Amino acid sequence: MHTYPSIETKESSIINPLTDPHIEIKDLNVYIDGRHILKNINLALPNNSVTSIIGPSGCGKTTLLKTLNRLVDDTKGVEITGSVLVNGEDIYGKNAEVTHIRKKMGLLSQKPYPLPMSIYDNVAYGPRIHGTRSKKELDKIVEKQLRNVALWDEVKDRLGHSASGLSIGQQQRLCLARGLAVEPEIILGDESTSALDPLSTAKIEELLIELKKDYTIVLVTHILRQARRVSDYILFVYGGEVLEFGPTEQVLLNPQNEITKQYVKGFIS
Amino acid sequence: MLNTRLVKDALVKRSTLLLLLISLSVVVIIAVGLTIKSIPLFEYSNIFQLLTDKVWSPMKGSFGFLPFIAGTLAVTLISLAIAIPLCVLTAVYLTEYASDALKNMMLPLVNILAAIPPVLYGVWGVLFIVPLIQLYIAPIFGVVTSGYSVLAGGIVLAVMIFPIMISIMVEVLQTIPYELKAASLSLGATKWDTIKHVILKKARPGIVAAIVLSTSRAFGETIAVLMVCGNVAKVPASIFDAGYPIPALIANNFGEMMSIPLYESALMFSALLLFVIIFVFNLISRLILRRLEGDQHG
Numbered sequence: 001m002h003t004y005p006s007i008e009t010k011e012s013s014i015i016n017p018l019t020d021p022h023i024e025i026k027d028l029n030v031y032i033d034g035r036h037i038l039k040n041i042n043l044a045l046p047n048n049s050v051t052s053i054i055g056p057s058g059c060g061k062t063t064l065l066k067t068l069n070r071l072v073d074d075t076k077g078v079e080i081t082g083s084v085l086v087n088g089e090d091i092y093g094k095n096a097e098v099t100h101i102r103k104k105m106g107l108l109s110q111k112p113y114p115l116p117m118s119i120y121d122n123v124a125y126g127p128r129i130h131g132t133r134s135k136k137e138l139d140k141i142v143e144k145q146l147r148n149v150a151l152w153d154e155v156k157d158r159l160g161h162s163a164s165g166l167s168i169g170q171q172q173r174l175c176l177a178r179g180l181a182v183e184p185e186i187i188l189g190d191e192s193t194s195a196l197d198p199l200s201t202a203k204i205e206e207l208l209i210e211l212k213k214d215y216t217i218v219l220v221t222h223i224l225r226q227a228r229r230v231s232d233y234i235l236f237v238y239g240g241e242v243l244e245f246g247p248t249e250q251v252l253l254n255p256q257n258e259i260t261k262q263y264v265k266g267f268i269s
Numbered sequence: 270m271l272n273t274r275l276v277k278d279a280l281v282k283r284s285t286l287l288l289l290l291i292s293l294s295v296v297v298i299i300a301v302g303l304t305i306k307s308i309p310l311f312e313y314s315n316i317f318q319l320l321t322d323k324v325w326s327p328m329k330g331s332f333g334f335l336p337f338i339a340g341t342l343a344v345t346l347i348s349l350a351i352a353i354p355l356c357v358l359t360a361v362y363l364t365e366y367a368s369d370a371l372k373n374m375m376l377p378l379v380n381i382l383a384a385i386p387p388v389l390y391g392v393w394g395v396l397f398i399v400p401l402i403q404l405y406i407a408p409i410f411g412v413v414t415s416g417y418s419v420l421a422g423g424i425v426l427a428v429m430i431f432p433i434m435i436s437i438m439v440e441v442l443q444t445i446p447y448e449l450k451a452a453s454l455s456l457g458a459t460k461w462d463t464i465k466h467v468i469l470k471k472a473r474p475g476i477v478a479a480i481v482l483s484t485s486r487a488f489g490e491t492i493a494v495l496m497v498c499g500n501v502a503k504v505p506a507s508i509f510d511a512g513y514p515i516p517a518l519i520a521n522n523f524g525e526m527m528s529i530p531l532y533e534s535a536l537m538f539s540a541l542l543l544f545v546i547i548f549v550f551n552l553i554s555r556l557i558l559r560r561l562e563g564d565q566h567g
Contacts, residue, residue, distance in 0.1 A: 071451055076369065103457030113452045116471040125466065126456040175452065182456050 022047040022186065022216040023068065028082035030063055032075055037063050039240040041082070045233075050208060050217040052227035052248075055237035056263065061220045064237060065188050068218065069105040070098050086186070103130065106179025106215075108192040108204075112171035114163035115178075119155050122163045122174055126182035145177040149207055169200025176207065187211060189219040193226065205230050224264065228252055236260045303544060306537035313531055319538065325502035327526070332535045334542060339504040340419065340512035341546070344494055345487045347423025347508060352430050353480060359431075360438035361464055376439065383432035391496030394425035399497055402509070412509045419505045419512035422498030426490055430483040437482060441475030442468065474561040481554040488547050491516035515543045 021044035030038040038060050045051050053061045066072040067084060070091060083090040091101045103126075115122050123142045124132075132138060142159070146152040151173045155166070163174055172192065179187065189208070193201040208217055208230050221227050227234055227248065234251040236244040236259075244251055244260045255261045310319070314332060322333025363372050403416030445468055453463040469476070499511020500521060518539055527533055 069455055071455060074447075074451075074454075099457040099459055102455050105455065107451065107455035109448050109452065111448065113446065113449045115449070115453065115467050117466075125453070126458075129456070129458050129462045129466075178452075179456065188455075 021045055022087065023218070024085040024088075025067075026083045026085065028067065028084060029080070030060075030067060030072065031079040032063075033077040037240055038067070041242055043235070043242060043245065045216065045218060047216050048212055048214070049232040050212050050219060050230050051233040051235055052231035053218065053220045053235045053237055054222075054224065054227055054263070057222075059237045060240040061237050062190055065190055065218060065220050068186070068188055069102050069107060071102075071107070073098065103182050104184050105186045105188055106176070106182070106184040108172070108176055108179060108187065108189040110191045111195040112168060112175045114166070114171050114174055117163065118160050119163050119166070119174060120159040122178050123181050126178060130182060141181050145181045146174075148180055148211075149173040149177045150203065151177060167200075169196050169203065172196060172200065172204060173207070176204070180211075185215060187215050187217045189217065189221075191220055191222060194222065201226075224252065236263065238263070300541075300544060303537050303541040307534055307541050310531055310534040310538050323504055327529050327532050327535060330530070332531070332538075334539060336502045336504050337513055337515045337518050337539060338542065338546075340498070341488065341514040341516075341543070343419040343505050343508070343512050344422040344426060344498060344514050345484060347420060348426035348430060348487050349480065349484060351424060351427035352434055352483065355427075356431060356434040356438055356479075357469070357476065359435050360442055361468070363435075363439055364442040365460065365464060365468070376436065379432045379435050382428075383436075387429065387490065387493040388496075390425050390429050391493035394421055394493060394497035398424050407509050410509070412507070414509040415499070415511075417497060417499035417511055418509045419498055420508040422494040422512065422514070423508070425493050425497050426487050429490060429493060430487050433486060434479050434483045437479035438472075438476055441472050441479065444475070445471050474558055477554065477558055477561060481551065481558070484554075485547055485551060488543065488550070489516055491520050495520055515539050515546075519543075 023043075023045040025041050025043040025045075028038060028041040029036070041064065053064060055061050063072060066075075067080065068091075072078055072080065080092060083092050085091075086101070086104065090096065115125055117125070120142055123145050124138045127138060127141050132141070143152060143156075146155065151170060154170060155174075158165075163171065166174060172195075176187075187208070193204050196204065205226065208219070211217065212232075219227075219231065231248050233246065234244075234248050235242060236251060236255075236257070238259050243257045244255055251260065252264055255264055310332065313330075319332060319334050320338070321335055322331065323335050324331045324333045325336055363375060367375070398421045399416035401416070402418060402421055403414060406420070407414045407416070449467060449471065450463055453467045454460070458466070494514055495517035498514065498517070500513045500517055501511040502513050502518075503510070505512040519536055522532075523536055
């Protein structure tokens with residue numbers, strides 16, 4: 001095992017409590033059309049835990065999340081320096097292959113976007129493009145992942161129906177199942193419950209807590225209570241910089257940084 | 270004060286309705302007028318025979334419209350077979366791959382294509398496409414032809430419907446939310462996987478609509494097609510044969526040879542035929558569109 005250095009930010013120095021990071025970000029800078037969106041990020045995100053990224057709108061939370069699976073590549077005028085290591089491998093390295101990287105990370109977006117196909121095909125889509133052809137195997141994956149997200153009993157009689165016929169909450173769970181079907185190691189959530197009603201939100205949160213046994217989960221959220229409910233670690237981003245990173249209780253109840261303090265108390269949003 | 274405003278409101282409502290009815294009635298008047306003018310021909314021969322008879326010889330009193338129906342369908346189908354794949358791929362390239370600079374340059378250029386008068390396309394067809402078919406394309410298949418053929422008509426027509434097809438398809442593809450593409454990409458799909466399985470599938474109703482609009486235009490296109498497709502009143506047996514689409518028949522002959530009995534009525538009937546073909550085509554495509562949209566949302 002490597003040992004990881006402590007994290008230095010401009011405002012304060014935080015001792016990184018982690019010894020076994022799954023994702024490590026080194027000197028990451030992101031510019032979009034010349035604007036400096038993420039500034040000198042150095043971070044290590046731990047295995048098998050939930051890390052929530054919080055911070056005011058436009059602070060760079062979502063961009064940070066998108067750099068993890070290189071979806072940020074698609075942004076026009078983007079420029080990235082530094083590196084992001086997943087299991088020690090730089091995903092921005094010369095030999096990195098973007099489809100392979102993305103396969104490792106399931107993405108759960110703000111609103112569910114089911115693919116324009118049946119429920120079954122939505123889940124089978126990922127495995128199919130990665131080469132699974134056997135009907136039997138696909139059946140098995142579809143059932144397993146739909147059970148995983150507690151959707152199987154609700155949809156097992158209409159797997160062939162269009163996914164857009166499901167409720168929003170069901171669609172979001174379907175999207176999670178679709179992401180899990182390619183057997184990722186990491187789940188990225190971009191305000192994944194913001195379009196959902198409280199009941200569906202609770203279901204997704206429950207799932208995420210359960211899934212952290214097997215996955216490393218990184219969430220962007222606006223809701224501090226949600227961050228408190230589901231996450232083990234909290235990362236506070238402000239103006240493109242990481243101001244604070246630490247265990248949930250510590251960041252929310254006893255923040256070290258003055259700006260974090262104000263944000264957590266609701267003075268800035 | 271209030272009163273005048275209400276009166277104005279009512280006035281606008283009534284007058285816009287009136288204008289709508291007037292423009293709609295034009296369609297009805299055309300249909301009725303064409304039918305009335307065709308009646309002498311119906312009295313002379315039955316409709317089934319008119320539609321299936323292959324011989325067009327007005328002097329001898331035989332009016333078979335099959336060659337013209339076949340000519341119209343052949344030219345239109347060939348143009349669609351060329352235009353659909355090219356336009357879909359062009360639109361995909363412009364929306365998914367091209368840089369903003371290229372896109373901003375290409376789209377106005379495509380619109381200029383739409384503004385070129387049809388007769389120029391006809392001249393281009395005569396000077397370029399017809400010899401190309403005669404000297405290079407037909408010999409590959411071992412066929413001897415003058416080059417004036419339904420294939421030439423189809424190619425010229427395809428180029429003419431590019432602009433409308435491309436610009437509608439680009440519009441349609443631009444409405445697909447980025448998040449949907451991101452959902453596919455984040456599963457490790459390549460861009461091509463995403464285009465093939467997600468984008469084109471989501472865009473299908475819009476693409477069909479683009480095809481329908483272009484086809485309606487293709488059916489009626491007259492002058493450019495007339496200049497290159499030979500205008501021989503025979504059912505074309507191959508794409509290298511000459512054909513005689515309905516609009517060309519009307520344009521070539523109306524106002525001439527009217528002394529031949531029933532000739533005017535026959536031309537009117539061919540116009541009615543074109544009208545019905547376009548009407549039925551639109552009706553069917555509307556049904557298909559509704560089913561496609563239902564598939565996606567239901």
